[in-house]
Amino acid sequence: MSKAFGPRSLAALRPRVEQLAAGYVSAVAGGGPPADLVAEIATPLSITVISELLGVGIDERERFRALADAASAADFVFGAEEDMAAAAQAWDALGGYAAGLVAAKRKEPGGDLLSSLIAVRDTDDGRLSDTELIAMTTTIVSAGYLSATNAISVGAIRLLTEGRLATLATADSDQADATVAEVLRMQAGLTGEPFPRYAHEDLELAGVPISAGDLVLVRLEAANRDPGHFPEPDRFLPGRKSSPPLVFGHGLHHCLGAPLARLEVGAALSALARQLPGLQLQDPVDHIEWTRHAVDIGPIALRVTW
Template sequence: MTTTTPTLPFDRPDPLEPPPAYARLRDRAPVARVLAPDGRLAWLVTSYDAVAAVLSDRRFGLAPPGAEFPGNDTLFQDGEAHARLRRLVSKAFSPRSLAALRSRVEELAAGHVSAVAGGGPPADLVAELAAPLSITVISELLGVGIDEREHFRALADAASAADFVFGAEEDMAAAAQAWEALGGYAAGLVAAKRKEPGDDLLSSLIAVRDTDDGRLSDTELIAMTTTIVSAGYLSARNAISVGTIRLLAEGRLPTLATADPDQADATVAEVLRMQAGLTGEPFPRYAHEDLELAGVPISAGDLVLVRLEAANRDPGHFPEPDRFLPGRRSSPPLVFGHGPHYCLGAPLARLEVGAALGALARQLPDLRLQHPIDLIEWTWNAVDIGPVALHVTW
């Protein structure tokens, strides 16, 4: 009997829930052969333990074994080059420094929601809250001037729309052009901050020095700036939008208005668990040597795709995984990755989502979707999914 290799992406009948095929594979074949969207053979990893193993095992890399990508000065690389960059960047991008942003992010979120409320219903929360809050936070983080932010957002929108993982070949030229434009802007920003440092993350990165690791070069600083935009803007925008949909669907949004900090954090954590992967799936990995994963032999060079969406619904680690249960007792959700490439901006992302949802709960407790969830139009790429618009009323 001939068995057909399943092809990604799988059908997703409910836009808020993982494809049902993930659960079926997780139960019988947590490491399974699939065809990637571009037709390549790959291994799809769906169990919590196997996903965590791939993300923490240095035998899996972001580049195929032996591949060389000269000029890659980003955190999206392997080995000592990545470790050095991460050591340097973490000195400026520490949880303590990001925690100091809490009051400012909450102020920005409250201001955007106030503007939404003042404009009267209906409203589009993507255009009027999620996107402007996300890009404003990144702009202030990098020290982008107020008069340049519309241009900066246009560059970020164009670059974030690119799918370099499994995008069609005919779209790659436009994607490369968008990233080149963003990189050009970043180069000018780095040069300006070298001349006149400010009280911002980019100026801190420029100032970072280490006896062993030296300092960040201009090309590394430019790459870091574009990485912050690519990793922070689209994912935060989508996380706020999808989190709002989730809480409205669960009837939970008003509870955030009176929740104490621990309850609010637990609610945000559960929102992020249930949408991790939907907004922010890790980049593909490649096996760098022959090995075994969950009893399955993997050959050097094989493409490996992990799915946080599936891992965070693994009933072996999350009892009643499809229920929304803030404060649940479970394994730590794999929300921002795991291992050496764990997201440095995780504290800021949690803060942005929590601030936006809390501001909505306090100022617009009667908020509701203007249209059924199944009528929402979605943007799709290999690592992030979100609504094109989120029309609400109250």
């Protein structure tokens, strides 16, 4: 996978992602206040990037977005029992669409990631099977669509309430990257980790004995706000000289799409800073309505004015 999804390949997407972000912000600016950053910038940017990444045709984008919306809304952890059938149906529909997309790309490859994944070969494992390609397509949607949308939205809230958005307009790449890293570190507190882990060895944590093989549930929020690694962990301090946050996992489980996620968030926030430096929230933060999802939480709408 890393052969086709490495940082170098994603770096080539930077001009296009920045162009898309600037275009969505320009449309918002041209329409005049007020605006909803979730509906008009964060969501369309996220789904368009994924669509182009996978090679979804323009005439198929609305259908693809509808399937992605339905699948992303599914909550298999805390959802009501009567909702489970609908959730399973939504994922089946997305999987069916992915199967058709894989078949189409096998017949007519393009310059997209999915075509690259079809072509890439591992010396030990050969080519990816259709089942693996379909699973990867749905994983890209599930891991990248909702999380990027929410990270852009929450990042905007953070920067606006801190009065720091305008600084991105003149920030160099290192400063912009540091701001995005801090946004994502603090965003981790709104991201659930309902997936089980297992202890590899006996240990004691905060006075609690844990035996090798025990099932544990861990929070990235705890790691990313550990005062031993992040002094004043609840303060928003871009450019921290500290350990990298565990926003995208670690080691073998580090997120393949991390460079793309950082790129999307940075492009959206920087475009807002350049084109709408006077941007401000229309409503107090405690009036914002939030989604309630087991895996990722974000504002339902983010109304702004300028």
